[in-house]
Amino acid sequence: MxxxxxxxxxxxxxxxxxxxxxxxxxxxxxxxxxxxxxxxxxxxxxxxxxxxxxxxxxxxxxxxxxxxxxxxxxxxxxxxxxxxxxxxxxxxxxxxxxxxxxxxxxxxxxxxxxxxxxxxxxxxxxxxxxxxxxxxxxxxxxxxxxxxxxxxxxxxxxxxxxxxxxxxxxxxxxxxxxxxxxxxxxxxxxxxxxxxxxxxxxxxxxxxxxxxxxxxxxxxxxxxxxxxxxxxxxxxxxxxxxxxxxxxxxxxxxxxxxxxxxxxxxxxxxIYNNQLQMLNNRLGFVATCLAVLATAGLVPNTLATIFGIGKINDLIDWPWILTILIISTIVCTYSIYLLFKRKNWMPPKVEC
Missing domain, CATH: 3.30.460.20 (CorA soluble domain-like)
Structure with missing residues (x-):
């Protein structure tokens, strides 16, 4: 009432x-x-x-x-x-x-x-x-x-x-x-x-x-x-x-x-600003990971282009070419990751 x-x-x-x-x-x-x-x-x-x-x-x-x-x-x-x-x-x-x-x-x-x-x-x-x-x-x-x-x-x-x-x-x-x-x-x-x-x-x-x-x-x-x-x-x-x-x-x-x-x-x-900061950190982490992968992929991509040339392709067997590309991809990815880590270009996991 x-x-x-x-x-x-x-x-x-x-x-x-x-x-x-x-x-x-x-x-x-x-x-x-x-x-x-x-x-x-x-x-x-x-x-x-x-x-x-x-x-x-x-x-x-x-x-x-x-x-x-x-x-x-x-x-x-x-x-x-x-x-x-x-x-x-x-x-x-x-x-x-x-x-x-x-x-x-x-x-x-x-x-x-x-x-x-x-x-x-x-x-x-x-x-x-x-x-x-x-x-x-x-x-x-x-x-x-x-x-x-x-x-x-x-x-x-x-x-x-x-x-x-x-x-x-x-x-x-x-x-x-x-x-x-x-x-x-x-x-x-x-x-x-x-x-x-x-x-x-x-x-x-x-x-x-x-x-x-x-x-x-x-x-x-x-x-x-x-x-x-x-x-x-x-x-x-x-x-x-x-x-x-x-x-x-x-x-x-x-x-x-x-x-x-x-x-x-x-x-x-x-609280709202912290949520925005967390979102920005996540986006930054994703962008950094993509940058690492993209940069690391340049070397094997260049090698693959070189190996695609006819005369060179005839001199090296395919198993060796694949081995070189895989090893170079791993080495380059790890090297770029260490570089980003040392330069503090990668957001800490706590902030992400």
Whole structure:
């Protein structure tokens, strides 16, 4: 079963009232979830949509977010941070890895007083785990905290869950890389296919690294951007900083994998060069042997020509002619072989 098939509902809603009472709802009707908006409680809504570029405008504006905010967030490729004082918009990359195919989906997060909404395509599952325990998590948030402190706690948990799902992508790339390593050590493996697989792995790592840097940019902006919807509490801001530290560690691991891949490419090139050298040595050995035989054959060939002259042929019997030709062929072949050996014109047998 694919990741997208695990989605149960298209939208869900969780809230924490001022009295500490949690409400949890889910539905395939997005309008129904939008209708739960109260604005006097801490609320989180998550929406799974078919067309994020169109549906996000409809959902966000129905929840009183501005068109300018949505358009600004959607304008970038992997990540975005847009602060409009009373509302904040984020785009984070949501990574899905299938072998060496890294697919990047946008995870949109819109924030204003007491409300966080998240929107993402159906192709990727992000926050089902949080939703399962969201009511329990929200009950642990202290009621006496300012509204932006509560929002920051919830937002940090959402971003952390997305990051953890993204980090699984590197593990999957590592597993595929290990399988590729087994394939590379097979001397009979087609070099063209190996080269193509190495390119795919390199491209997957580059794409994955790009998403990590994109996530780090957003988290860094949250940490130091001084948005009104984000807390000024240094302890809570340190939690956001920890998210950035986690991404930095993943970046370091990815770069290390790139170095390992580069060294693997060097090893592969060395093996390929050695195979070419062995083939060249074999061809050189064959050419040398042919040269020895050709050179050695000149003397008996010349003698045979001389013996073919009528008067000489009459003076020497055929048995003697054959004996002379055989002995001269053996002597000349051995002499030429010794000459080639002494001059180092013949490749050593080890290299052949």
């Amino acid at each position: 694919g990741e997208a098939e695990k989605i149960q509902k298209s939208a869900f809603y969780v809230s924490l009232s001022k009295d500490g009472i949690t409400t949890k709802q889910e539905s395939d009707n997005i309008s129904e979830i939008v209708g739960y908006l109260h604005e006097d409680a801490l609320e989180w809504m998550d929406f799974t949509v078919d067309n994020i570029n169109e549906d996000s405008f409809v959902i966000a504006t129905s929840l009183k977010f501005s068109l300018q905010l949505v358009a600004s967030v959607l304008s970038d490729r992997y990540s975005s941070y847009e602060d409009l004082d009373t509302e904040l918009g984020l785009m984070l990359p949501a990574v899905r890895v299938d072998q060496f195919d890294v697919i990047v989906y946008p995870l949109l997060i819109f924030i204003r007083k007491n409300l966080i909404i998240t929107i993402h395509p159906k192709g990727v599952v992000r926050l089902q785990k949080i939703y399962r325990y969201a009511d329990i998590f929200m009950k642990k948030i202290r009621q006496d905290l300012p509204w932006n402190d509560k929002l920051t706690i919830l937002l940090t948990r959402i971003i952390d869950e997305n990051n953890q799902k993204n980090f699984n992508g590197l593990r999957m790339i590592e597993e595929e890389g290990d399988e590729l390593g087994k394939y590379m050590v097979d001397p009979k493996a087609p070099r063209a296919e190996i080269g193509n697989d190495i390119y795919k792995m390199k491209h997957a790592l580059i794409t994955y690294l790009n998403t990590l840097w994109a996530s780090w940019d957003v988290i860094n902006s949250l940490r130091y951007g001084d948005a009104e919807t984000i807390t000024d509490n240094q302890k809570l801001l340190q939690r956001i900083g920890i998210l950035g530290d986690d991404i930095n560690r993943q970046i370091a691991l990815s770069e290390h994998m790139s170095e390992v891949l580069a060294s693997g490419l060097e090893v592969l090139q060395t």
